[in-house]
Amino acid sequence: MNQTVTFGEVLMRLSPEGNKKFIQSNRLEFYFGGTEVNVAISIANFGGKVRHVSSISNDFIGDTAISYLRKFGVSTSSIVRSKRPLGIYFLEVGAVMRPSSISYNRSHSSFSEIKPEMVDWDKSLKHCTWFHWTGITPALCEGGYLTLKEGLKLAQKMGVEVSVDPTYRSGLWKYGTDARETLSDLLNYSTIFIGGINEMNEILGTDYNYSNEDFIEASKQLLKEFPTIKKTFDKIRTPINASWHKIRSRMWNGNEFRETKDLDITHIVDRIGTGDAFAGGLIYGLQNFDDYKAMEFGAAACALKHTYEGDVNFSNVDEVMNILGGNTSGRFNR
Numbered sequence: 001m002n003q004t005v006t007f008g009e010v011l012m013r014l015s016p017e018g019n020k021k022f023i024q025s026n027r028l029e030f031y032f033g034g035t036e037v038n039v040a041i042s043i044a045n046f047g048g049k050v051r052h053v054s055s056i057s058n059d060f061i062g063d064t065a066i067s068y069l070r071k072f073g074v075s076t077s078s079i080v081r082s083k084r085p086l087g088i089y090f091l092e093v094g095a096v097m098r099p100s101s102i103s104y105n106r107s108h109s110s111f112s113e114i115k116p117e118m119v120d121w122d123k124s125l126k127h128c129t130w131f132h133w134t135g136i137t138p139a140l141c142e143g144g145y146l147t148l149k150e151g152l153k154l155a156q157k158m159g160v161e162v163s164v165d166p167t168y169r170s171g172l173w174k175y176g177t178d179a180r181e182t183l184s185d186l187l188n189y190s191t192i193f194i195g196g197i198n199e200m201n202e203i204l205g206t207d208y209n210y211s212n213e214d215f216i217e218a219s220k221q222l223l224k225e226f227p228t229i230k231k232t233f234d235k236i237r238t239p240i241n242a243s244w245h246k247i248r249s250r251m252w253n254g255n256e257f258r259e260t261k262d263l264d265i266t267h268i269v270d271r272i273g274t275g276d277a278f279a280g281g282l283i284y285g286l287q288n289f290d291d292y293k294a295m296e297f298g299a300a301a302c303a304l305k306h307t308y309e310g311d312v313n314f315s316n317v318d319e320v321m322n323i324l325g326g327n328t329s330g331r332f333n334r
Contacts, residue, residue: 001048001049002049002130003048003049003128003129003130004043004049004050004051004128004129004130004131004287005053005124005125005128005132006036006037006040006050006051006052006053006132006133007036007053007054007131007133007137007147007148007151008034008036008052008111008133008134008137009034009036009037009109009111009137009140009144010032010033010034010037010052010054010056010065010069010086010087011034011088011089011106011311012030012031012086012087013030013032013033013088013089013091013272013310013311014028014029014030014089014090014091015028015029015030015031015090015091015092015093016028016029016092017029018093019094019095019098022090029309031311031312032065032311033272033273033311033312034054034087034311035134035136035165036054036132036133036136036276037052037069037074037311037312038273038276038277038280038311038312038313039132039276039279039283040074040280041069041280041312041313042276042277042280042312042315043280043283043284044072044074045313045314045315046280046281046320047316047317049075050075051074051075051076051077051124052074052076052079054078054079055079055082055110055114056081056082056110057082057083057110058081059085061085061086062110072312078119078123078124080114080118080119082111084108084112084113085108085109086110087105087110087111087112088104088105088106089103089104089105089106090102090104091272093270094242095242096242096243097241097242098242100242100271106140111140111141112140112141112144113141113143115143115147116143116146116147116150118147119147119150121150121151121154122154124151125155125160128155128160129161130161130162130163130283131155131160131161132163132164132279133151133162133163133165133190134164134165134166134167135165135166135168135169135183136167138182138183138186139169139172139173139179140172141175142175142177145177145182148186149186149189152189152190155189156189156228162189162192163190163191163193163194163279163282163283164186164192164193164194164195165195165275165279166183166187166193166195166199166202166203167275168183168199168202180203183202183203184203184226187203187226187228187229189228190228190229191230192229192230193219193222193231193233194232194233194234194279195232195233195234196210196215196235196236197209197210197214197215197234200218200219200221200222200232201218203222204222204225206218206221210236212250215232215234215252215257216257219232219252220252223252230253230254231252231254231291232251232253233250233251233282233295233298234249234250235247235275235298236250243266243268244264244265244266244267244268245265245268245271246262246264246265247262247263247274247302248260248262248263248299249278249282249299249302250295251291251292251295258291258292260296260299263299263300264328265303265306269306269308269309270305270306270308270309270310271306272310273310274302274306275302276305276313277302277304277305277312277313278298278302280301280313281297281298281300281301281302281320282294282295282297282298282301284297284317285297285298297320297324300320300324301315301320303323304319304323
């Protein structure tokens, strides 16, 4: 069986109930998540074998977070414990024309002190066939970058498939490194690129637009500058308003361009983690199907995530395949 390893911060999310603003409420709901964690749980829900590597607070909040991961079958054997608190973020969920708002509290979190000597990559990557990372981890702290690079170097040596979602967010890069230079360094150890034109432009220093033609040209240039990368996949979101979006995806696998049809999400329950659901679905798909079906599977998984509260995608394979079969009416399953 394929074994996927993910590496990144575990976060607690705090939100008022429903679509309230914090000033309207004195009651909060909490969820656990984090970009790489969301991918790990999604793959586990599809029946995949997954291990998550991280640093989590050594207190009852950290215990609860670890129990949450284990509930979905994600291995926590490579998680180290820290005296620092778990990272937190606060979310107000928008509706219709009012967008959602997020505020992070993670500068001095348990993950912020991660260092290469804290992770035994030989043990963590044992039996690993796929390693997934995102641009969030090297953006958070120098230790995240250096620890990730050690894992990527070993994964490349082992011949492991390595997927990357660059997830470029300029506000995160605060410890003095250059985002483009750092991401470019790590891309040299990666084989599957999960990202759109914005990420490609940031890495390549280009100004491609969002057309399919420019996506193909940007992908060709990316594959030329980073020869280890073999394929690019992009999730395209078309917002009508904060509650109604359309989702489709496209790819360039070095030989051909393909694109899926739009999936209409006419009532969004929760948008957080939907990109991670696409990545998780795509990774599972690439481990089990051809490129196009894998991309379709990822897009359908992404669409379904919009219907669940919280950060993670609870869908299983049958539910995703049901969407791919055209059953999008939401009728009862009997």
